[in-house]
Amino acid sequence: MSVQVENLEEKNTVKLTIEVSAEELEKALQEAYNRQKKDISMPGFRKGKVPRMMIEKMYGPGVFYEDAANSLIPQAYSNAAKESGQDIVSRPVIDVVQIEKGKPFIFTAEVAIKPEVTLGKYMGVTVTKIDTAVTDEEIDTAVNQERENNARIVAVEGRAIESGDTAVIDYEGFVDGVAFDGGKAENHSLVIGSGSFIPGFEDQLIGKNAGEDVEVKVTFPEEYHSADLAGKDAVFNVKIHEIKTKEIPELDDEFAQDVSEFDTVAEYKESVKKKLEERKAAEAKNAQQEEALNKIIEKSEMDIPAAMIDTQCENMINNFAQQMAQQGLSMDQYMQFSGTTIDQLKEQVRPEAETRIKQELVLEAIAKAENIEITDEDVDAEIEKMASMYQMEAAQLKSYMGEEEKENMKLDLASQRALELIAGNMKPRAKAKTKKEKEAEEAAGSETEEAAE
Numbered sequence: 311m312s313v314q315v316e317n318l319e320e321k322n323t324v325k326l327t328i329e330v331s332a333e334e335l336e337k338a339l340q341e342a343y344n345r346q347k348k349d350i351s352m353p354g355f356r357k358g359k360v361p362r363m364m365i366e367k368m369y370g371p372g373v374f375y376e377d378a379a380n381s382l383i384p385q386a387y388s389n390a391a392k393e394s395g396q397d398i399v400s401r402p403v404i405d406v407v408q409i410e411k412g413k414p415f416i417f418t419a420e421v422a423i424k425p426e427v428t429l430g431k432y433m434g435v436t437v438t439k440i441d442t443a444v445t446d447e448e449i450d451t452a453v454n455q456e457r458e459n460n461a462r463i464v465a466v467e468g469r470a471i472e473s474g475d476t477a478v479i480d481y482e483g484f485v486d487g488v489a490f491d492g493g494k495a496e497n498h499s500l501v502i503g504s505g506s507f508i509p510g511f512e513d514q515l516i517g518k519n520a521g522e523d524v525e526v527k528v529t530f531p532e533e534y535h536s537a538d539l540a541g542k543d544a545v546f547n548v549k550i551h552e553i554k555t556k557e558i559p560e561l562d563d564e565f566a567q568d569v570s571e572f573d574t575v576a577e578y579k580e581s582v583k584k585k586l587e588e589r590k591a592a593e594a595k596n597a598q599q600e601e602a603l604n605k606i607i608e609k610s611e612m613d614i615p616a617a618m619i620d621t622q623c624e625n626m627i628n629n630f631a632q633q634m635a636q637q638g639l640s641m642d643q644y645m646q647f648s649g650t651t652i653d654q655l656k657e658q659v660r661p662e663a664e665t666r667i668k669q670e671l672v673l674e675a676i677a678k679a680e681n682i683e684i685t686d687e688d689v690d691a692e693i694e695k696m697a698s699m700y701q702m703e704a705a706q707l708k709s710y711m712g713e714e715e716k717e718n719m720k721l722d723l724a725s726q727r728a729l730e731l732i733a734g735n736m737k738p739r740a741k742a743k744t745k746k747e748k749e750a751e752e753a754a755g756s757e758t759e760e761a762a763e
Contacts, residue, residue: 313390321613322425327407328390330382330415339411342377375409379417387419397424400617401624422615427675430609432732435602439738440594444586452582453561456569461556470517471553473503477515478552481526485544492536493544497551511546524548535647599733606732607668610675614667622663623656630655673725682727684720692719 311334314327343365348358350365366373383404391398402419409415463476471477477500483493502512508528518524526546534540559565566578631641645651650658676682690704693711697704711719 313393315394322423322615326419330386332414335415338378338382339374342374399424400621422617425612427671428611429675432606433735435605436737437598437601439740442590442594457558461558463554464557466553466555470519471515475502476554480549481546483544483546485542520553522550602732623659626659673728676728677724682724684723
């Protein structure tokens with residue numbers, strides 16, 4: 311096998327011309343014949359026993375070309391990519407140039423390569439100072455949320471449905487007097503005011519009592535995911551079985567002991583304050599790092615090939631698809647519900663994909679400029695952390711990782727250290743006051759002067 315590299319007009323895009331020997335092609339053609347012959351019949355021969363030359367004579371010499379090419383290309387491309395010495399950052403666009411018995415198999419692969427980065431200033435970047443003080447209101451909000459989380463659902467007797475209640479209902483929906491698919495359920499728990507049903511549905515249950523039959527009239531939204539129902543008037547026959555409500559626990563020492571390791575409300579609130587302070591400090595640091603990184607990107611230069619961004623978009627969509635699958639939803643279902651196509655999804659994630667690429671490239675460039683090196687011991691330590699997180703033995707996790715995965719881990723760790731270097735040298739400055747804030751300060755100053763007089 312041989313490979314030639316040609317620079318293309320678009321910056322940081324190259325074409326690899328890959329040549330596989332005629333002998334390798336013949337071997338692949340024979341293997342393709344062996345795979346397919348069991349399904350081929352010809353008069354005078356038993357099924358699966360037709361000679362290859364007879365098949366090629368009847369169907370043409372190229373009958374096995376596609377199968378052979380598909381089996382040769384992946385490994386040949388992988389070997390050529392390594393041999394080329396190029397830092398490839400996109401999936402290849404393959405084009406077969408020559409495939410013919412007795413001749414070398416030649417194909418090309420157009421790929422994007424990692425661009426060079428000319429760094430701007432990256433040490434001592436000025437970022438906005440962020441107030442991380444925790445207010446009493448924020449503490450109360452967190453405590454009340456914990457009370458909500460620990461609320462009990464209890465049956466309501468002697469009153470009608472109110473907003474915030476849970477109504478246990480049977481319902482069946484009709485459009486033009488005909489029941490429609492998905493419009494029927496029994497013993498469904500509906501939180502009134504949650505907005506989980508068609509607009510207007512929940513409001514019409516307020517004031518109704520358990521045991522009542524209610525006719526609910528609604529109109530499906532024009533942008534409803536089911537085109538058959540979009541914009542149509544519907545009538546739901548609803549039977550109310552039961553009304554439930556949240557019983558929120560009192561904020562007292564007993565509650566503090568139930569939800570924390572502390573004995574009193576005062577101690578519990580102090581712990582909540584500490585956690586909020588830690589969270590706000592972490593969020594502020596992340597925001598400042600993001601601001602610093604974006605400022606460095608603005609002052610740096612790099613030519614990112616379109617194929618590199620396309621590949622990042624595809625990776626992000628694949629990750630999203632995996633998250634959807636964990637929730638029991640396929641991408642086809644998601645796109646149907648959201649009314650979004652794959653191309654639209656790619657356009658939606660494209661700005662973030664480009665930002666991620668720029669951030670990665672800049673951090674790698676800083677790590678290189680600062681001679682940040684990651685040792686095998688550093689990798690082992692990171693594997694130990696990951697193993698602990700997955701509750702595995704480090705040696706077992708390490709055995710699953712190839713050299714490529716370890717090299718990628720080194721790149722990631724170097725980028726993390728580069729980010730820590732940036733963060734350690736940031737110069738926070740107070741956020742510029744808005745016109746409204748300045749006017750408020752001036753008004754407060756005037757009042758102080760009047761009081762002094």
